[in-house]
Amino acid sequence: MNHVKIEEQVTGIVGQSGSGKSTFLRLLNNLDTPSKGNIYYNDRSLVDIDPIKLRQKVVMVPQTPVIFDGTIYDNLVIGHEFCGQRSPQEKELQEMLQMLQLDKDLYINASELSGGEKQRLALGRVLLMDTAEVYLLDEPSSALDDKTAEHVLGKVIDFSKNHDKQLIMVTHDQDLAKKYADKLIKMDMYSYNVEGEKV
Structure with a gap:
């Protein structure tokens, strides 16, 4: 496996279907194991973590978001409960929903949300995690x-930069990737190409 070092704060990954974009993300938090080579996080091999x-x-939001039984509130705080952390105040949760244009009551059942609303809920859940x-x-x-996507993605990227987080995203929308990514990785079935600063 060739060496790719990701240092920029926002990295976009684009490429044809089947080129391994989602697999690449799963490798980065050890949901999949590489058949050869090593992946390092803070100079430590993932096999040692x-x-x-x-x-x-290293928190992942899959394309089909995981939504847990219970309310919107339950879904937003479950990451904190899993990590043994204090749950955010309701005001923080409401501000996150507002930022992501999810105008819903915290105590409605999350199963009632549309696909796009569930996607935003999953994004809000990871953005609220202090450990991430x-x-x-x-x-x-x-x-x-398109309009909601540009707003939400812009807010997510602003949030990650303001909180000094790194963001790596797979997207089929090359225009969005070019607009927001500091570095762009283009993958195909057999290779990848890394484009330089702010494409």
């Missing part, structure tokens, strides 16, 4: 219309 502790720092250092986003705007 407890997977649970790694995933508290890296956000891995797999097609974070796939269930959103």
